[in-house]
Amino acid sequence: MTDHDDAEYEVPLEVLTLPLDGWHRARGGRMVEFAGYWMPVQFEGILAEHEWTRTSAGLFDVSHMGQLFVSGEGVEAALEAVLPIDLSTLKPFAPRYSMLLDEQGGVLDDLMVTRWTSGFYLVVNGATKWDDMAHLRENLPDEVNLTHLEDSALLALQGPKAAAALERIATGETPISELTFMKGGEFKIAGIDAWISRSGYTGEDGFELAIPGEDAAEIADLICAQPEVKPIGLGARDSLRLEAGLPLYGHDLSPDHSPIDGQLLFAVNKRRRTEGGFLGAKRVLRELAEGTPQKLVGLSLEGRQAAREGAEVYQGNQKVGVLTSGGFSPTLGHPIAMAYVASALAAAGTALEIDVRGKRLAAVVTAMPFVPHRYHR
Known part of the structure; x- marks a missing residue:
């Protein structure tokens, strides 16, 4: 399974720092604790950073994410036993969204998986990476190796x-401009090796770069030297992903929910919907056939007052759901949210109300994304 003992997967007790900690502080980053690390929530301000990313290019430090490499004899079959993905259709260097499920079909984490030459590269959420590694260790056979790429940093431009800025400094067999959405490859930046994919979690065109942690500051300096680029914090990352209708693990996804009521059927590839054979398949296949009591939906609110996670959703006097994410949309100029509501009320256009400290806010179920994706396909 791995060459390391269980101690490697224990959750650190102290708040940790990322390779760019000093870099962020030197640029005025307001640091907060997030997923066990000190991370910048903002630099110039969340609204300004949100709008800059929508119109130009923003550099996000996502090095708190877990980067894993899974390899060894029988690795493909072993991963298919724990992921609801069809790896036979996964082309080399083309990331794909997937998730870890528990035996009851609840979502333990969502992740990206890429076929590399000698194995599979996984990027998992920072807050869950230690549990994810323990889960994989428990469920992968001894012949399969699990390596935590803990010396690698991860940036998102x-x-x-973004493409115009990155193409000036990154060289590879395929020009940056020729990568399409969810395609990647090996590049060099100032002679430093970088794995770059055209992907991200903002709904905008962009790239994710896995680089040596010891070189992260040099590469971040080069990227931010481009006139289109500014450093962006966690606050704008959250408002951008909410506008893009992208779920956040620990909020919109959790072990209480499955890929089906989470409206993520695309993450259960076609062959797996009939064959099963992965952890949690019994529930997933049952819900595919019978439906679910609740569904994750988008909500658009009237006025300017935002509703936050945990606010209750009503139809008349009946509670019909709970918000999992919520905030003000800078792009749309009004509040938006995600919530699990009764499936009978999940159709776009359904009028509902959200209780915020005893005040009812009018809301309507809205198809996601709230703001159209602008991926380069």
């Missing part, structure tokens, strides 16, 4: 001008 997002926005409509």
Whole structure:
């Protein structure tokens, strides 16, 4: 399974720092604790950073994410036993969204998986990575190796001008501009090896870069030296992903919910919907056939007052759901939210109300994304 003992997967007790901690502080980053690390929530301000990313290009430090490499004899079959993905259709260097499920079909985490030459590269959420590694260790056979790429940093360059900025400094067999959405490859930046994919979690065109942690500051300096780029914090990352209708693990996804009521059927690939053979398949296949009591939906609110996670959703006097994410949309100029509501009320256009400290806010079920994706396909 791995060459390391269980101690490697124990959750650290102290708040940790990322390779760019000093870099963020030197640029005025307001640091907060997030997923066990000190991370910048903002630099110039969340609204300004949100709008800059929508119109130009923003650099996000997502090095708290877990980068894993899974390899060894029988690795493909072993991963298919724990992921509801069809790896036979996964082309080399093309990331794909998937998730870890528990035996009851609840979502333990969502992740990206990429076929590399000698194995599979997984990027998992920072807050769950230690549990994810323990779960994989428990469920992968001894012949399969699990390596935590803990010395690797991860950056995300997002926005409509990201490609122009990155192409000036990154060289590879395929030019940056020729990568399409969810395609990647090996590049060099100032002679430093970088794995780059055209992907991200903002709904905008953009790239994710896995680089050596010891070189992260040099590469971040080079990227931010481009006139289109500014450093962006966690606050704008959250407002961008909410506008893009992208679920956040620990909020919109959890072990209490499955890929089906979470409206993520695409993450259960076609062959797996009939064959099963993965952890949690019994529930997933049953819900595919019978439906679910609740569904994750988008909500658009009237006025300017935002509703936050945990607010209750009503139809008349009947409670019909709970918000999992919520905030003000800078792009749309009104509040938006995600919530699990009764499936009978999940159709776009359904009028509901959200209780915020005893005040009812009018809301309507809205198809997601709230703001159209602008991926380069």
